[in-house]
Amino acid sequence: MQSGPQAEIARGIAEGNELLRQHRPADAVALGQQLAGRYPDVAAIRAFLAEASRLASDLPAAIGHIDRAIALSDDPQHRIKKGWLLSRAYRRDEAIALAGELSAQAGGNALLLWQLGKLYYHHNQLLQAISHYERALALEERTPWRYDLAVARFYAAQTEAAEQDIGKLLAAAPQSGSVLYLRSTLRKQTPADNHVEDLRARLAQGFARTEDEACALYALAKELEDLGEHAESFAKLMAGARKRRSTLNYDPSGFYATLDEIKRLATPEAMAAPVEGWEEEGAIFVLGLPRTGTTLAERMLLQSGKVANAGELTDFGYLLGNGVARVMASNPGLSVAEASLQLDFATLGREYMRGARQLAGGSPLFIDKLPANFMYCGVISKALPRARIIHLVRDPLDSCYAILKTLFFGAYEFSYDLEELADYYIAYRRLMDHWHQVLPGQILDVRYEDLVTDPEGQSRRIYEWCGLEWTPEAVEVPDAGKVFATASAAQVRQPVHSRSVRSSRRHLEGLAPLVARLKAAGLYED
Structure with a gap:
């Protein structure tokens, strides 16, 4: 059990994170500054202040705090955080340059490689994103990472590779509605090659989450329309729309x-x-x-x-x-x-x-x-x-x-x-x-x-x-x-x-x- 300064720092950061969850970023910044005053050379405090300052819409302060965290620690998570802060500050060229430096140093850090893929994807650099997702997955298989790779491949027109990713995703998460919808939208379905019966079977078995059922209904509607089954397609579409609408809190x-x-x-x-x-x-x-x-x-x-x-x-x-x-x-x-x-x-x-x-x-x-x-x-x-x-x-x-x-x-x-x-x-x-x-x-x-x-x-x-x-x-x-x-x-x-x-x-x-x-x-x- 921690005691002394480490315990105080941990409690302070935990209290600050609770303030952020309560949407009180100004109070969190004030608390972080108090902690930094007592412990000026603790990277974790500076990283917390960077996040609190970001949520308080003070990006220059956030970048200053994360730079201090980087100076105090070689943890690559601080540099990834800086990449996102630079991007939000519309210093995207600096963010991409930083991503290149991190990529060269990533080695076998699967989490870091995936995070770099996300950063590249956010900046429309799909081939770089795909490369980093692939490197991450070669080291460690994680379903969210595989989904990100499939989406990037969809936009980059790597359809066959995306279909292989989707097969792996559905083997691991057979009720993932977003994956089923992505599979149906990859290409125009044909009478000889479609997933209509598979989707019918999954819907008949039921879904634990309304969101996933809605996605499956949209997927089925899309494939039926591709096959010219317009009446049934529309019926499934409206069923999916009702399901989707029931999950939203929309007041325009x-x-x-x-x-x-x-x-x-x-x-x-x-x-x-x-x-x-x-x-x-x-x-x-x-x-x-x-x-x-x-x-x-x-x-x-x-x-x-x-x-x-x-x-x-x-x-x-x-x-x-x-x-x-x-x-x-x-x-x-x-x-x-x-x-x-x-x-x-x-x-x-x-x-x-x-x-x-x-x-x-x-x-x-x-x-x-x-x-x-x-x-x-x-x-x-x-x-x-x-x-x-x-x-x-x-x-x-x-x-x-x-x-x-x-x-x-x-x-x-x-x-x-x-x-x-x-x-x-x-x-x-x-x-x-x-x-x-x-x-x-x-x-x-x-x-x-x-x-x-x-x-x-x-x-x-x-x-x-x-x-x-x-x-x-x-x-x-x-x-x-x-x-x-x-x-x-x-x-x-x-x-x-x-x-x-x-x-x-x-x-x-x-x-x-x-x-x-x-x-x-x-x-x-x-």
Whole structure:
């Protein structure tokens, strides 16, 4: 049993961790500083202060504390922690350089190799991530590590290897719904090669967790649709959606109120008012809703060879939130929407471009393909006046149906109930209509239906909008090595097709609550 200083340090850190669990990071920082005052040369205290400072949104302090821990101890966990802190501070080039140093020193440390894989994966370096996951698994087999490897291989188009990983995963965890869903989405299923009967058998046996059952139902729905069994596919899809919705605590009322206030305040005059933005060129925002052709538009741009993929970045929204918080701290009476009009737009744009360029390898032109950036078009126009915004638009019912039949993990909680899905779609369309009114000529709309029926004509429009010289390669199928970290990763490597156009009309009866909402909003056409 510990006694003396070691016991006091252990108790103090335990008390600090409890404060963090209670979402009291400022109190945890204060406690950590007291401990550090008594014991200035204890690495564990500095590592705790780094985490507490991160949760208190003080990244410079967090990095300073972890640097002190590194100086006091050769524990590689402190350096991994620094890598993540650097990444969160948008010093991603430093994070990757640190990962390279750690990789050379990792030796037979399986945990460290897996952690490095996670860090590389987070920075869109899939081949490096795969290499480190493989090295970790060669030393020690762990199911979560194998799953991470399978997901990375899915996005890197290493389908056969991913299927082998999935076989091992299901042998170890036969009720893992996320693995079953990944298996079904790896490729288009065929009558000669599918998992329909296997999924039926697993569902008949039952699942201990509702989340896993929901995933299995989505997997079965996807495979049945691939096989043309549309009626049964839809029934399984709706069963899976109900199961998934039952696991969520979703209340969008505050979100919709904020959107309404943004529309009220972001008037033509407010948007036209001159501000100092960051004039750097190169950012291309491809936005809208998921499953509307955003990845296909991205693919066409990447085929130019002059545009890099920065991924689906959450950077802009995160930096915007931080900026709004700073404004509101000085002006407590402001709402979020009011504060967003008083930002330091140049600083926001500069910080965004610095972090995004690092993920894009310094490319002069890069794509940020986070669909939800549609919420920020007004702020993007002020912070980055030279950015290009491309908005993908799809038939309302097809758009909603495509979202409904995709299982998203940790995102798009509105997508599991027909009326909630319709409400979100309506709010999105109304906001985009508003942006077009107050930002005339600043957003290029590209219709999904036109993109898949006239890919050359639409790719030419996109290239012209972005100032690129068009190339016939724009409409070619990308090389197998291209990375698409998106739910559409498998589909986007196929030749362009229009099979999904009006596919929702097969299910008008089942989609009736959604149709009724869209009709009432004037957004549904037979």
